Amino acid sequence: MWFPHYRLNKSMTYFARYLPILDWGRRYDRSAFSNDMIAAVIVTIMLIPQSLAYALLAGLPPEAGIYASIAPIVLYAIFGTSKALAVGPVAVVSLLTASAIGQVAETGTAGYAVAALTLAGLSGAFLVLLGVLRLGFLANFLSHPVIAGFITASGILIATSQLKHILGISAHGHTLPEMLGSIGAHLDQINLVTVVIGLSATGFLFWVRGSLKPLLKRLGMGPLMTDLLAKAGPVAAVASTTMAVWIFDLHGVGVKIVGDVPQSLPPFTIPGLSPDLIKTLLVPAILISVIGFVESISVAQTLAAKKRQRIDPDQELIGLGAANLGAAFTGGFPVTGGFSRSVVNFDAGSETPAAGIFTAIGLTVAALALTPLVYYLPNATLAATIIVAVLSLVDFSILRKTWGYARADFIAVAATIALTLIMGVEVGVASGVGISILLHLYKTSRPHVAEVGLVSGTQHFRNVKRHAVETNPNILTLRVDESLYFVNARFLEDLVHSRVTAGCDIKDVVLMFSAVNEVDFSALESLEAINLRLIDMGVGLHLSEVKGPVMDRLKKSHLIGDINGKVFLSQYDAWVSLTR
Template sequence: MSKSASNIARWFPAWRWLQDYSSSKFKSDLLSALIVIAMLVPQGMAYAMVAGLPPITGLYASIIPMIIYALIGGSSTLSIGPVALISMMTFATLNPMFEAGSPVYIQAACLLALLVGIISFILGLFRFGFLIRLISHPVIKSFIIASAVLIALSQVKYLFDVPLLTNNISEFLVSAWQYFPYIQTPTMILGLSAILFLVMLPKITQITAIQKIISKHTLSFWMKALPLLLVLISILMVHFLHLEDYGIKTVGEIPSGFPPLSMPFWSWELVIKLLPGAAMIAMVSFVESISIAQATAFQQRSKLNSNQELIALGLANIGAGLSSSFPVTGSLSRTVVNADAGAKTPMAGVLSSLFIVVVSMYFTNAFRELPLAILSATIIVSIWKLVDFRPFIETWKYSKADGIAMWVTFFGVLFLDISTGLMIGVFSTFILLLWRISRPHIAVIGQIQGTEHFRNISRHQVITLPSIVSVRIDESLSFLNANSLKEFIIAEISQNTQLKHVVLNCTSISSIDLSALETLEEINQELDKLGIQLHLSEVKGPVMDRLNRSKLTHDLSGKVFLTHYQAMQTLHQTEAQIST
């Protein structure tokens, strides 16, 4: 590829796959698009409801954002559009300010998408993508699980046709107790039947006798299209059985046509109100999107630039804000289906968008009689798969600190609200990280007989000398932990009156800040007063460069050794000569 072509591909990744696009790839992408569209139509409408928006906005959110990502993004299979988690965060951001579904609420949702896009684009453009990935994986897992619970609970009001509050679990339980006598029985029966249909039918198809009759490929297609099949069946039932006469609420009139393109209403006051929520959504949407894109990149052995992905996601959200929709990100379920269906290039996403355009322009009336309870059922079934408490147990077994962060995030999301819970989780992660750094693992090490290796004296049979103590700190030195090292050395010299040398093994030290440097200078001075020399061994090059610019190496009472083995050999010989 020439330099000019390389530059074009850098800013316009679609240039790479468009150059050798073929009819065989088009056929594969077309098939993938048809399969994805079966999921996307009911999901898009359902997730718009989760966000407190009219169902048509879910279709709008699946058009321009997906086309933009296909041209700018780096993943060949990532499906951009509405997802449950971001929809819930949109609702959590806007619901306290405006009435859900009102014109001002819809405009605020568009502005929110625009702000999310601008934040993501700027961070990606200036290569600050790393800032947005400061949330630990345990916190993200916990946040997704807790959010999945809240999303499922938020749909119960449509399932039972009662006005439940779902900002947190406390509100939900109180309102459920109040409105329990007013449950609309026909709606409940329809909704629960839909859940049973979506849960049990895939299990029935696993029966060997059925698999012998119907091919595995055919079964797989119909299971992926199951939500759309349920939607169509329910529409026919409402139409021919007149279920609306029994109090079954439906989607109602849906406007048809291409998404209206316009700048959402905005004011500086509204921007400032929405900015915290937009920042949180940008952070979560990027983490979710890049995680999915990286997984598919691994499988396809393709390159992925996180900053480019952030730019693409930003432009996709700007497109969403300008096309009357709400924040979007990568969808795990649709991406997996897209990849499994054999998508070869991002053209599969473009084709999906074009199919959505056709649906939104010519087939919206077909969804007028779609029961709200059916959309709720599809959300509950799809989202409840994320509610898995095994990560909590596994994380707790591996790391108590990460386990605490997970539980704090989980209960914060459930009992406060979705955004506050995430902020608490992020804050707790940093607090626990600082606590962990301030309490580093420090060990006295000795030589394993017959080798040049040194290990912790409490774990291995090693050789030590009473006049020499070797100390290893398994952390970079900073103001947070320098005093811990000082206290450890004080404890060691207080227990050994024969001590003449302290050797600090610097294998694990990648940096030393100014506070830690001053502490090392203090340790050197105090040891010198006691007639004990301080030595350094195995200092990394960048660390040594900085130490050479300080006065520590000049004032050091001992020496700096290339290897710890060399240090021990030299000091042992020195002590042997003194004793003779």
């Protein structure tokens, strides 16, 4: 009688792998519901002005930000594995969106909105494909220093792009020189009332972020209410400036406002299927997917580690892909897991992805009931919200840290920052990927190979340059500290040749493979070339401490049979055998 029950559990386990909601949903209880609801209220309050602001940054109508925060959140809750990640529009992805679709359509046109839907659809499809093929590891090719450099440069570009709204002028540009040049050329258009609103909102938001919470704590307010009021700072800025514009009719003196926002649920939309449009947006969609995934997975893993929870990177790809596909069919634009709102979600006590579903419900209510209230919302306030949010991303300390630790990483960071600022975000992303790969290839092309000797009184071998060790002039032992493949195979070949020259005393060369996890075919050919050269010189070639999988592969070749020496289980065995 247990067999049907067993099969049911096995089926549930299989489906739960791809639908994590089946896993955490079975254990959902009243306590989790209460905590998730509280977190959802706080995140919703924070997300309303953020969504409007990031839509503005992407060059889309403000309602697109709300739409992009409803269906994607629900879909991620179904397919994602993080219990705290809050999905929706984020600053860097919104900037990338504006840069990509600005090349194919004019801002404010129907073609621009369709391009945004198509970009989200392509990004979603690419992420799902990577997840199904379990290729999440590809994101590891973007090094953290390069990502930090790109995000720092993007933060500067985003903040600069919003200065036109703070000043009330018309300006354009996708690179820092273009933006600054355009702003300088339009300074005669400055609207002083807009400047007052923008600077006041910016100063207030900075004060809220840095000083409000400590002040409320000193006043004896509880932690929950303190968090709620601190996160409601942007809402207060939105409400006060909107009231000011309405009461004093500031729109009539040139203050630009949001205007009409449709009072409706997210519409059903269809991305553009034009081959030319898809071809144009395919590469930007891939870049957005990679950057969004790296940002999202780093946040998710950081928060999960605090509660000893596990994140499945491949399933995260599917979750984020589903979220972007949801945005594509509900009037949104590309989304990913946001750092600030995810931290807020975590700190507010979110226990399951259901908090995201409750947040989506709150945003749906806002879309139906609150949108008329933002008619007089000044663009300067939304710009202030963006500036305060993105300046926290700017971290020039990464330059100092990499300069002191590894100059190659410093060059990669500096180049990424410079290229992003001077040539734009797409070039910055592409160069960041390229620099990361080149940096990896450069480092592995020159593997660390140490000449080692015996530590007296032990069976351990250490680098002759770092330790006082015993050596034998007739034996050269090289410890290879890297897997051998086509990029670095010739390096080892040249190194052995340079050490074993005509007339030297070396009779045996031992390659210590304790750190070698892989030997590809190019490296095998180099080992065979080393062996043939040493045979001609009358020198023996030996291997020691070869790992099982590597030995299994080598046994399939002619090397082991042709080698001019032996394969030793340990380096000490080689030492004892060859010094007799």
